[in-house]
Amino acid sequence: MHRTHTCGELNINDLGKEVTLAGWVQKSRDLGGMTFVDMRDRYGITQLTFNTDDDAALRATAREVSREFVIKVTGKVIERTSKNLKIPTGEIEIKVSGMEILNPAKLPPFLIEDETDGGDDLRMKYRYLDLRRNPVRNNLVLRHKMAQETRKYLDGLNFIEVETPVLIKSTPEGARDFVVPSRMNPGEFYALPQSPQTFKQLLMVSGFDRYFQIVKCFRDEDLRADRQPEFTQIDCEMAFIEQEDILNVFEGLIRALFKNVKGVDLAEVPRMTYADAMRLYGSDKPDTRFGMQFVELNDVVKGVGFPVFDQAELVVGINAEGCAEYTRKQLDELTEFVKRPQVGATGMIYCRHNADGTLKSSVDKFYDEEQLRKWSAAFNTRPGDLVLVLAGKADKVRKQLSELRLEMGNRLGLRDKNTFAPLWVLDFPLLEWDEESGRYHAMHHPFTSPKPDDIALLDTNPGDVRANAYDMVLNGTEIGGGSIRIHDRGLQSLMFKHLGFSPEEAQKQFGFLMEAFEYGAPPHGGIAFGFDRLCSLFAGLDSIRDVIAFPKNNSGKDVMIDSPSTIDDKQLAELSIRTTL
Amino acid sequence: MHRTHTCGELNINDLGKEVTLAGWVQKSRDLGGMTFVDMRDRYGITQLTFNTDDDAALRATAREVSREFVIKVTGKVIERTSKNLKIPTGEIEIKVSGMEILNPAKLPPFLIEDETDGGDDLRMKYRYLDLRRNPVRNNLVLRHKMAQETRKYLDGLNFIEVETPVLIKSTPEGARDFVVPSRMNPGEFYALPQSPQTFKQLLMVSGFDRYFQIVKCFRDEDLRADRQPEFTQIDCEMAFIEQEDILNVFEGLIRALFKNVKGVDLAEVPRMTYADAMRLYGSDKPDTRFGMQFVELNDVVKGVGFPVFDQAELVVGINAEGCAEYTRKQLDELTEFVKRPQVGATGMIYCRHNADGTLKSSVDKFYDEEQLRKWSAAFNTRPGDLVLVLAGKADKVRKQLSELRLEMGNRLGLRDKNTFAPLWVLDFPLLEWDEESGRYHAMHHPFTSPKPDDIALLDTNPGDVRANAYDMVLNGTEIGGGSIRIHDRGLQSLMFKHLGFSPEEAQKQFGFLMEAFEYGAPPHGGIAFGFDRLCSLFAGLDSIRDVIAFPKNNSGKDVMIDSPSTIDDKQLAELSIRTTL
Structure with missing residues (x-):
């Protein structure tokens, strides 16, 4: 022993x-x-x-x-x-x-301590040694607990975990599919699933009623934004339900996870429409750990001869409470921040509400004290506050101000990793316009149901059609999203048409699903949570890489095992393929 | 609502x-x-x-x-x-x-009833309708329960479920790897894992101590023998343990599954060496729901001038109790059975122990009553029994008699699907000779540890070296197998050498693992259960296909979604490959 x-x-x-x-x-x-x-x-x-x-x-x-x-x-x-x-x-x-x-052991290439001296590359190469360190191991123990609790919660609600196939079919939507040549079927390929979407819908058609799966999904895309080519979802679907049922069941899941894994009693999850989220936070995933909601100023600031505001579609700002004492240097930093290419604003206007009650703006040439009082009233400022204002095209300026708001949240210490602010964002648009291809794309996916009241708009104002789609947001990060699905062949065909599919393409790719809808498909809907992201938020980490046992680097490489790698010609020949390099 | x-x-x-x-x-x-x-x-x-x-x-x-x-x-x-x-x-x-x-629903192509009129092909094409039938749905509910109980049991013993990568590296042992071209790394390929073997060993090196995962694995091979290109394993590994620990923990798992899923109290799992299993049942996965053990007859039957026996390396038989009344026709059927190409015997000898106590054999020309008494004594027959005897090369004749034994078990109704006879088979050979390649192969895999006492035999009698390897067998089917692993770089290198790897090949393919062994690898070992097979045995089914939601057919095709399929040239070009057809 x-x-x-x-x-x-x-x-x-x-x-x-x-x-x-x-x-x-x-x-x-x-x-x-x-x-x-x-x-x-x-x-x-x-x-x-x-x-x-x-x-x-x-x-x-x-x-x-x-x-x-x-x-x-x-x-x-x-x-x-x-x-x-x-x-x-x-x-x-x-x-x-x-x-x-x-x-015995050779001297490790870096210290196996909570604080190590090893750089990222070295720790990736010797991942098995990095995994010995307490903080890294604890992340994976946390992940295990979260998976166990998820299964316990869903099993307790009669959900059945069903394994869907990993070797599936490539779709034209799947420009980022990984494909797998078939030896038994030369010239043909499987694809790895970006999600089990169609299979879980078929399970609803089969009467499974409540399905879930903690499942690997795959996407062959740019990995810079803290993504991994293989990632894990908590994938769920329910039949004979409405949106409200989904929201309740999965708000319950998140609350159970917080309670049983972190010992945190989460308050009820607030709800907000997509339209409100964009208007108040300039983002469909607002960080609601802090307020600092947008205030629109068109009615307040236009018409006094300041061309920047007069020519702008939207003038909008935030109140950075208690920042009136910001120095010239600090304000310059903020201006530099909004001018970065990633943010893209041309400038920033501010207005201090000084401790002595006076108001002082960077556009005093155009706005006198009386006019600034109107600004102050709009933001409800108090002495000591600082108003920051951007102006421009509505869509763009909202995104820019959203970045500035998050930056101010960081500077003011309002984004504590141990505070958790979940939010449901509801009523997403069904379609979004894609400049590049010059047509509408499904914002969620082609199987999402439009709101019945908005179906008539599909032909006239496609961009205005709202979907029965919802996201759960936590601390400014989307952790899950889903929708009520189409379960009618006619409506599904109409959707494909609006998405630019010819009837033949739709039939070739998704004929099996549309045919299934003709054999008694119940109303259904679902949601999928990004399990890696959820774990990283629970662990208070910035990257999903830290909650994955053997992650790949930004080039999609596993440097420990040296993968991907070349394979020999004999193997390629057996698969009836060759490389074109 | x-x-x-x-x-x-x-x-x-x-x-x-x-x-x-x-x-x-x-x-x-x-x-x-x-x-x-x-x-x-x-x-x-x-x-x-x-x-x-x-x-x-x-x-x-x-x-x-x-x-x-x-x-x-x-x-x-x-x-x-x-x-x-x-x-x-x-x-x-x-x-x-x-x-x-x-x-509404169109008329389904087959009856959605417990007993359906749909053929296999039709039910595969409309799998979502077949899944509506109670027996099919119940199989998947059973599978869900078994996964839940497995996780509950292992979690209760401090095992941690860790997700290992699906996109890994192809190995030369991996002639049956599925490969995945990498868009970001043109000309290079990932492989899908046949098992997470090396990763779970690295987790032991990392100190994870008790790992498990219910995980999809992949093998691109002939599917006729009720296999699937993607299949699921309960994959486990432990550190600081000996074989006995593994046997105890996983006997516990099987007993917990029987108890909690089927309400069956399983008796202690018997153990048998590989050598005994081959000697007594001619198989490393004996069906022990019934006895009918082999009796070797060389000492009893040789030397009386019957050339078939005299020239045979081994004469061996079974006692089919109560079958003395078999008709000529029934005996002819058995002879035909053993002569089938799949069995391959040249003939069968029998000896009846008649109800009146007389003995009557098919070789009375050579063996008189007194000699047949010796046969009877060897088999311990009673009036009414029937002895069936085969002769030939030891290895082959054992396999042939094993088939005959199972056939007799079927005919006598001794293989009831509601009776469960598990068995540990221990002390497998480390290596097996492969005629085709003219060299030894690892019987389990190259990471299996030889028994310390037998290491010296590696150079002299490689075929005699026993491994610390074990299988769990249930009703004649292997449901799990594992081994104590090598955790020493020197021994691992020696193994690769004996398996015909050059030092360069070993380093290129498994250098990361051998290097890991140099940084403090603990003694470790593990096991993997075939989850599909286990579920099918629990469900009393003959095929694993029936416990898989969306299985593929014998050609590796999913006829419902029409996969695999061709993909367009643009997609191939982006992956830097083309087909050679």
Whole structure:
């Protein structure tokens, strides 16, 4: 037997026990006639002591081991003289009577400590060593707990987890599909799913009623924005429901996760329409950990001869409370911020509400004190506040101000990782105009149902049609999204038509689904949560990479195993393909 | 709201309630002034009644609906006059006051009943309709329960579920890898994992200690033998353990599944060495639901001048108890059976132990009654028994007799699907000789540890080296297998050498793993269960296809979605490949 106990479980109640432990050497040190070794495993750290007086040979062996050796020791649990009350095992140590080196270790390329000296590339190459560090391992333990709790919650509500295929069919929408040549069917390819969308809808047609799956999905696309070519979704679908049922069930899921994984009692999740989110925050995923809502100023500022405002479609601003004392330098920084290419504004106007009650703006040439009072009233400012205003095309200026608002949130410490502000965003547009292709695209996907009241607009004002689509947003990040689906062949055909599919293309790609709708399809809808993102938010991390055991880098490469890589010509020939390089 | 209750929950205690239900029309019938509709959902069937006297228009609508229409009805729960006590809802019916057709249905191409008239191909094409049938849906519900129970059991033992990558690296051992061209890395390919083997070993090096994953794996190979290109494993690994720990933990898993999913208390799982399994059953996966163990007869039958036996390496037989009365025709059938190309024997000898105590064999010319008494003694026959004997090359004749034994088990009804006989088979050979390539192959995989006592034999008698490898067998089917792994770089290199890898090849393919072994790898081992197979055995099914929601056919095709299929040249060009057809 390799161990009687783990390195995390022995304490003062175990004094006198003869035990066997195994683990890794965290560190060792010599003090007079004694050698101390901290031995680590997944469960904790236990101190070992070796005494020359007892057994000089044993101590000599102990002095040979160094960091990350795997050892197995037998000894007696004794009380420590110098206790460490910060860890559960800190009141005891093991007086070692026998030791075996199970495996020696080369010096690791970086420190296996909570704070390491290893750079990103090195830690990716030696991912198996990085995974030894507590913070990294804890992320994966958290992920495991979240998956378990998700399954427990959904199973308790009669959801059935069904595995859908990984080898599916490529679609023309799937410009970013990964494809897989078939040896048995030369010249033909499978595709890896970007989501199990059509399969979960077919399960509803089959009467499964409540489906879920924690499932890998795949997208061969630009990875810069903290994406991974393979990612995990909590994928769900329900039949005989309306939007309200979905919102209730999955608000319940998020609350259960917060309660059972983080011990946080989440308040009821507020709801906001897409239109309001855009108007008040300039974003369909507003960070509602803080207020600072947009105030539109067209009625207040236009017509006094300031051309920037007069020519703008929209003048809109935020009140940065308590920032009236911002220095010239700080204000210049903000102006630089909005002028960055990623933000794209041409300039920023401000108005201080000074502590003495006076108002002072960067456009005093055009607006006198009386006019600025109207600004102040619009923002409801108090002495000490600072108003920041942008102007331009409505769509663009909202996005720019949204960036500025988040920047101010950061500067004011309003975006605490331990505060959680979830939000439902409802009534998304069904379609969005794509400049590049000169046609409408489905904002969610082609299976999303328009709101019945808006169907008539499809022919006249397609951009105004609202969908039965919803996103859950957490702290400014979209963590999940879904919709009520179309379950009628006629409406589905109409949607494909509006999305620019010819009837033949629609039939070739999605004929099976449309045919299924003719054999008794119930009303249904669903949602999918980005599991990696959700875990990273729960862990307080900035990147999803840190909650994935073996992530790929920004080039889609796993540098540890050196993948992707070339394969030999014989293998290619068997698959009836060759490279064109 | 679409429903207040499901179709499976209303009963005599709900009399008088106003309810709303939704579901599919199972069938409808007219009787005098009444129309009866059976409405079905995942939870059950509820009878609806429509009465002309109450509402002629409503009844007229009810008469319009036919099989598989999706409807929603409102009405009152009343007591049935003619009760059906076989179903939980059989004492009540709904007196309908309002009905809505949510979706009409075309006539399905086959009956949606427990017994259907649809052939395999039709049911595969309309899989979403086949999934509506109770037996098919129940298989997937069973699968869900088994996955939930597996996770509950392993989570309770501190196992952590870790997702390993699906896009990995192709290996030369991986002649049957599916590969995935990388758009971002032109000319390079990922491979889909045949198992997460190396990743789970790296997790042990990382100190994860107890890992599991219910995970999709992939193999591009001949599918005739009830295989699927994508299949699911319960994949597990443990560190600081010995074989005994693995056997105990996973015997516990199987017992928990039997107990919690099927309500069966499984006895302790017996153990048998590979050598004994081959000697007693001619198979490394013996069906131990019945005895009929092999008896070797060389000492008994040789030397009396019967050339077939004298020239054979091994003469071996079984006692088919109670079969002495087999007719000439039945015996001829058995002879034909063993002569089939799949079995490959040249003939079969028998010996009846007649009810009157006499012995009568098919080789009476060579063996007199006294000699046959020795046969009888060897098999311990009683009056009424029938001995069946084959002779030939030891390896081959054992396999042939194994087939005959299973055939006799079938004929005698000894292989009941509701009887469960699990078995551990231990001490597999490390290597097996491959005639085709003229070298040894790893019987399990290249990471399996030889038994320490046998390492010395690697150079002299490689075929005799036993591995720390084990299979779990259930009713003659291998349901899981695993091994203690090599955790030492030197031993791993030696293994690769014996498997015919050059040092360069070994380094190129598995350098990352061997390097990991140098940074403190603990002793570890694991096991993987074939989840599809396990579910099919629990469900009493012959094929794994029936426990998979959307299986592929024998050509690896999903005929429902028409996959795999051709993709357009633009997509191929972006991936820097083209087909060679």
